[in-house]
Amino acid sequence: MANFGIIGCGRMGKNHAKGISTGTDGKVVAVYDPNPEAAAFMHETYGAEVMQNAEVLAAHPKVDCVIVTSPTYCHLEGVRAAVLAHKHIFCEKPVDRTWEAALETERLVKGYDKLFTIGFVRRYxxxxxxxxxxxxxxxxxxxxxxxxxxxxxxxxxxxxxxxxxxxxxxxxxxxxxxxxxxxxxxxxxxxxxxxxxxxxxxxxxxxxxxxxxxxxxxxxxxxxxxxxxxxxxxxxxxxxxxxxxxxxxxxxxxxxxxxxxxxxxxxxxxxxxxxxxxxxxNVNVASGYLLEMQELNDAIDGKTALPKPxxxxxxxxxxxxxxxxxxxxxxxxxxx
Ligand SMILES: NC(=O)c1ccc[n+]([C@@H]2O[C@H](COP(=O)([O-])OP(=O)(O)OC[C@H]3O[C@@H](n4cnc5c(N)ncnc54)[C@H](O)[C@@H]3O)[C@@H](O)[C@H]2O)c1
CATH class of the missing domain: 3.30.360.10 (Dihydrodipicolinate Reductase; domain 2)
Known part of the structure; x- marks a missing residue:
C-alpha cells in the first residue's frame, strides 16, 4: 500500500485523490496548496494532513510518492522538493511552462533511482x-x-x-x-x-x-x-x-x-x-484517471505494470x- 502526498489541490489534485481512494489500496496522507480552502477540502474528504509548503510535504516520512498537480508554471518547485526528499514522483503534463524549467526538471530526474512519470493519461x-x-x-x-x-x-x-x-x-x-x-x-x-x-x-x-x-x-x-x-x-x-x-x-x-x-x-x-x-x-475504464492511479500504485508496490510515460x-x-x-x-x- 502506497502513501501519496499531493502538491496542488485543484481540479487534478482532487481527481487523483479520488482515483487513489476509490481505485487503489493507497492513501492520500498529506497535501499542500497555498489556498487554505483547497487544502482543507482534502483534509475533510480524505483525512490528509495539511502541510505548509512543498518541501515539508515531500519530506513527510509517510509519503512514498509525490503527486505534482500545481499549475504548470509551478511544477518544477514540486518536483525539486520531491527529488530532494528522494520520493517517487508523478508530475502532471506538461513538464513545465518553459523549456528552461523543463531542462532543469530533466536534469533533476536524470538517473533518478525512484519512479518519475508524466500524466499522459490517454496512454493507459x-x-x-x-x-x-x-x-x-x-x-x-x-x-x-x-x-x-x-x-x-x-x-x-x-x-x-x-x-x-x-x-x-x-x-x-x-x-x-x-x-x-x-x-x-x-x-x-x-x-x-x-x-x-x-x-x-x-x-x-x-x-x-x-x-x-x-x-x-x-x-x-x-x-x-x-x-x-x-x-x-x-x-x-x-x-x-x-x-x-x-x-x-x-x-x-x-x-x-x-x-x-x-x-x-x-x-x-x-x-x-x-x-x-x-x-x-476485467478492465474498468470508467475513468482514465483511475487507471492511471492504479498503474502508479502498482508500480510503487513493485507489481507488474505498464511502462510509464x-x-x-x-x-x-x-x-x-x-x-x-x-x-x-x-x-x-x-x-x-
Ligand atoms: N492530465 C489531464 O488530463 C489534465 C487535465 C487538466 C489539467 N492538467 C494539468 O494539471 C495541472 C493542474 O491543473 P488543474 O486543472 O488542477 O488546475 P487548478 O487551477 O484547478 O488547480 C491548481 C491548484 O494549485 C494550487 N496552487 C497554486 N500555486 C501553487 C503552488 N505553487 N504549489 C502548489 N499548489 C499551488 C491552486 O491554489 C489550485 O488549488 C496543470 O499542469 C494542468 O495542465 C492535466
Missing part, C-alpha cells in the same frame, strides 16, 4: 494501447496521415486565473494539446517540421479563449493535422483519425475504436474485443508545443 486507456499495437504490427500498412480534432466549447476560466494567462499555461498549444501531441510522438516517432497558426490566448479578447491549427510532419513522412481550442461556446469533443495504405482507424471519446478498411464496410472494434486482444479481461516523452511533447508557438510568432516552419 485500452483503446490507445490497442491502437499503438495495431500500428506497430502494420495493421494499416504504411501510415500516411493523421487528423486530431480537439475543441472545447465550455472553457470557463476568466482573466486572473493562471489558465487564462499565456505566460503561465501556454494556452492550448502547451496545455490541452499536449496529450495528443504525445500520442502522435508515441505512434509516429520523431517530428521533423512544425507549422502552426493560432491565437496565443490573445489578451485583447473580452473573455479568454484560444485556438491553434497546426501541421506536424514526422521523419517517417506521417503528416499530422492538429486542431485544438478553448471556446466559450460551440462543440466539445475529441477525435484522432489515422489513415494508412490499407484503411483508417478513428479513436474518439468512447471506449471503442472504429476501423474503416480499404474496400470494406466500417467496423466497430469494441472495448471487449480490445481488452481480449490485449489479454485483459517518461521525462523524455514529456520533453518531446513540450518541445512540439513550444515549436508551435515559435511558428505562430515567426510565421515560419520550425525544424525539430
Amino acid at each position: 486507456l485500452p483503446k490507445t494501447r490497442r491502437l499503438k499495437a495495431l500500428l506497430d504490427e502494420g495493421f494499416l500498412g504504411r501510415v500516411r496521415f493523421c487528423n486530431v480534432d480537439l475543441p472545447l466549447g465550455a472553457f470557463k476560466r476568466l482573466y486572473g486565473d493562471w489558465f487564462a494567462d499565456f505566460g503561465k499555461s501556454g494556452g492550448v498549444c502547451i496545455d490541452m494539446l499536449a496529450h495528443h501531441v504525445d500520442l502522435c510522438n508515441w505512434f509516429f516517432g520523431t517530428p521533423e517540421r512544425i507549422y502552426a497558426d493560432g491565437m496565443l490566448l490573445d489578451q485583447t479578447q473580452e473573455l479568454p479563449s484560444d485556438h491553434v491549427a497546426s501541421v506536424v510532419t514526422y521523419e517517417n513522412g506521417v503528416i499530422c493535422n492538429l486542431m485544438c481550442n478553448w471556446q466559450r461556446f460551440g462543440r466539445s469533443g475529441e477525435v484522432m483519425e489515422i489513415y494508412g495504405e490499407k484503411g483508417a482507424i478513428s479513436m474518439d471519446g468512447s471506449n471503442d475504436l472504429t476501423y474503416y478498411p480499404l474496400g470494406g464496410a466500417k467496423q466497430v472494434i469494441s472495448l471487449e474485443t480490445i481488452c481480449h486482444s490485449l489479454g485483459e479481461q 517518461s521525462i523524455q516523452d514529456g520533453m518531446n511533447s513540450l518541445k512540439v508545443g513550444l515549436k508551435m508557438i515559435d511558428s505562430i510568432r515567426s510565421r515560419q516552419v520550425e525544424r525539430w
Whole structure:
C-alpha cells in the first residue's frame, strides 16, 4: 500500500485523490496548496494532513510518492522538493511552462533511482494501447496521415486565473494539446517540421479563449493535422483519425475504436474485443484517471505494470508545443 502526498489541490489534485481512494489500496496522507480552502477540502474528504509548503510535504516520512498537480508554471518547485526528499514522483503534463524549467526538471530526474512519470493519461486507456499495437504490427500498412480534432466549447476560466494567462499555461498549444501531441510522438516517432497558426490566448479578447491549427510532419513522412481550442461556446469533443495504405482507424471519446478498411464496410472494434486482444479481461475504464492511479500504485508496490510515460516523452511533447508557438510568432516552419 502506497502513501501519496499531493502538491496542488485543484481540479487534478482532487481527481487523483479520488482515483487513489476509490481505485487503489493507497492513501492520500498529506497535501499542500497555498489556498487554505483547497487544502482543507482534502483534509475533510480524505483525512490528509495539511502541510505548509512543498518541501515539508515531500519530506513527510509517510509519503512514498509525490503527486505534482500545481499549475504548470509551478511544477518544477514540486518536483525539486520531491527529488530532494528522494520520493517517487508523478508530475502532471506538461513538464513545465518553459523549456528552461523543463531542462532543469530533466536534469533533476536524470538517473533518478525512484519512479518519475508524466500524466499522459490517454496512454493507459485500452483503446490507445490497442491502437499503438495495431500500428506497430502494420495493421494499416504504411501510415500516411493523421487528423486530431480537439475543441472545447465550455472553457470557463476568466482573466486572473493562471489558465487564462499565456505566460503561465501556454494556452492550448502547451496545455490541452499536449496529450495528443504525445500520442502522435508515441505512434509516429520523431517530428521533423512544425507549422502552426493560432491565437496565443490573445489578451485583447473580452473573455479568454484560444485556438491553434497546426501541421506536424514526422521523419517517417506521417503528416499530422492538429486542431485544438478553448471556446466559450460551440462543440466539445475529441477525435484522432489515422489513415494508412490499407484503411483508417478513428479513436474518439468512447471506449471503442472504429476501423474503416480499404474496400470494406466500417467496423466497430469494441472495448471487449480490445481488452481480449490485449489479454485483459476485467478492465474498468470508467475513468482514465483511475487507471492511471492504479498503474502508479502498482508500480510503487513493485507489481507488474505498464511502462510509464517518461521525462523524455514529456520533453518531446513540450518541445512540439513550444515549436508551435515559435511558428505562430515567426510565421515560419520550425525544424525539430
Ligand atoms: N492530465 C489531464 O488530463 C489534465 C487535465 C487538466 C489539467 N492538467 C494539468 O494539471 C495541472 C493542474 O491543473 P488543474 O486543472 O488542477 O488546475 P487548478 O487551477 O484547478 O488547480 C491548481 C491548484 O494549485 C494550487 N496552487 C497554486 N500555486 C501553487 C503552488 N505553487 N504549489 C502548489 N499548489 C499551488 C491552486 O491554489 C489550485 O488549488 C496543470 O499542469 C494542468 O495542465 C492535466
